[in-house]
Amino acid sequence: MRIAIGIAVILLAICIKPMLRAFHALRETSEVEEMVKVDPVGPSFDADSAYAFTQTQCDFGPRAMNTEGHERCLEWIIGKFKEYGCEIHTQRADLTGYDGTILKSTNVLARHKPELTTRVLLCAHWDSRPWADNDPDSANWHKPILAANDAASGVAVMMEVARLLQQNDSLPLGVDFVCFDAEDWGTPQWSDVQTEGNTWALGSQYFAENLPQGYEVRYGILLDMVGGQGAKFYREGLSRRYANAIVKKVWRAARQAGYDSYFPKRDGFNITDDHVPLNQKANIPTIDIIPYYPNCPQSSFGPTWHTTNDDMAHIDKNTLKAVGQTIIQVLFTEME
Secondary structure, eight states, X not given: OHHHHHHHHHHHHHHHHHHHHHHHHHHHHHHXXXXXXXXXXXXXXXHHHHXXXXXXXXXXOOOOTTSHHHHHHHHHHHHHHHHTTOEEEEEEEXXXXXXXXXXXXXXXXXXXSTTOSSEEEEEEEOOOOSOOTTOSSGGGTTSOOOOIIIIIHHHHHHHXXXXXXXXXXXXXXXXXXXXXXXXXXXXXXXXXXXXXXXXSOHHHHHHHHXXXXXXXXXXXXXXXXXXXXXXXXXXXXXXXXXXXHHHHHHHHHHHHHTOTTTSOSOBOOOOOSTHHHHHHTSOOOEEEEOOOOTTOSSOTTOTTTTSTTOSGGGBOHHHHHHHXXXXXXXXXXTTO
């Protein structure tokens, strides 16, 4: 019996050793890849320019649905993307809000190099929250917010990328910039209205259900609240589920561009956002770059989320730079 056991142990060791060697080799390869230094590529993202684009949107005042500020900002967004050489398509629809309000919604699709068939999608919502329903002061719960971070910052980063792509015409890749409307009319915390379905991200839901004929892109990247002070962008859960390869691509690009401190290799939680209908309804693998504040008592989205403090005083150029340069790195390494 002892001899049999000894032989079994020897055979087991013989089988396990190659497996262990393979495991260690794989781990060492992965670690080496993590340590490889890749120089940043592409043009330098101008945070001052992105900051100015954020400011301009705020200068229109709140951009909640069906308001004058909303319509004035829409004209400006269309005009700026045209100025930067994009082909513009608007997608207008009457959408129904959580409370039955008819929302005059406009999605804007701005196409850089529309003649190219290899394309990447960048997107953000451009409407503002009509109510500061997460404000620490209940007197502000029914007031509109200026929405500097949520969502002027995302549009601003896309706009600066579009400006840079026009100046640096070497990118052999088409980029679609989509500004989603009607994202932030979701049921407020103070409402007692009974709702069915997802009352958020109405514009992206409509876009995903009504794609332009023959519309194809490799993948999408959603930018949501990308200018806040102290922001860290954890790997959002639904992005990992639907498009984990794109998560790895973007977080690797952040490391290559020198902004891994803003993009820690840590997991956040699942967030219902504009990327969900793109994944579920349009079958476009799309990730969400969105901040996570695990120790913030006000909100895991940060202290200004859906409050009257979401203003320019709380926008950080360093955050805009980190996200914008990461996007540039993604685009200019896509064809390598």
